[in-house]
Amino acid sequence: MIGKLTGILAERNPPQVVVDCNGVGYEVDVPMSTFYNLPGTGERVSLLTHFVVREDAQILYGFGTAEERAAFRQLIKISGVGPRTALGLLSGMSxxxxxxxxxTQELGRLVKIPGIGKKTAERLLLELKGKLGADIGLPAHAATDAQADxxxxxxxxxxxxxxxxxxLKALPKDATVSEGIKLALKALAK
Structure with missing residues (x-):
């Protein structure tokens, strides 16, 4: 399995890039979030990868962060979500x-992504619920250690x-852990 590529960015053709590693050019499909953060052509680049071997193809998928790759791997475990759909999902949202x-079980946000229908979105919500945390990351609004705690x-x-x-959304951003828990419990008790 190829886990990481480091080399010179030879070509950029969304959503695919070519990374030249010592004279061998690897075609790598990347989500648009990674694509936009890549350096210019001819510059050094490092991508974490996921290698998919199928009967008719061998495809490398590249990611700028470990979180993106972990999310991709979690997504492709879901029935009906293949690598292309997972890549599209990660291109449409961080x-x-x-x-x-x-x-927050927001079906509407997922359905807005091209290639994600209502049934697929429902399956994503069902199968990924509770698997976030260490696998994909804390919600974007849990920005500080105190909020995560x-x-x-x-x-x-x-x-x-x-x-x-x-x-958590209703709490002041600078709340300490104990203060935040007390305020959150009061809010949840209402």
Whole structure:
């Protein structure tokens, strides 16, 4: 398995790039989020990869971050979501946005992505629920360590990811962990 490529960016043809590694050019399909963050042609680049071998093709998918690759791998485990669909999903929203959409069960955000229909979006929400955390990352609004701790505490107390995320949104950004938990519990008790 090829886990990482480091070399010179030889070509850029969205959504594919060619990375020249010591004279061998590897075609790599990348999500648009990675594509836009790549250096210019002729510059050094490093991509984390996922190698897919099928009966009729061998395809490399490249990612700028470990979180993107982890999200991609989680997505392709879902029935009906292949590598192309997963790549399209990661091109349409960041990993943080995907995580937030799953946590808050926002079907509408997923359906807006080309290639994602209502049934696929429902399957994504169902199968990825509760698998976010370490696999894909905390929701985008859990930006600080304190907020992440508050979110984890609320989930540990039995609140759903959605309830905890909504309570977290209402908290002041500078709240300490203990203060945030108290405020969140008061809000959830109403």
């Amino acid at each position: 990993v943080g946005e995907l995580s937030q959409a799953i946590t 508050i979110l984890q505490a609320l989930v540990a107390l039995g609140y759903s990811d959605k309830e905890a995320a909504l309570a």
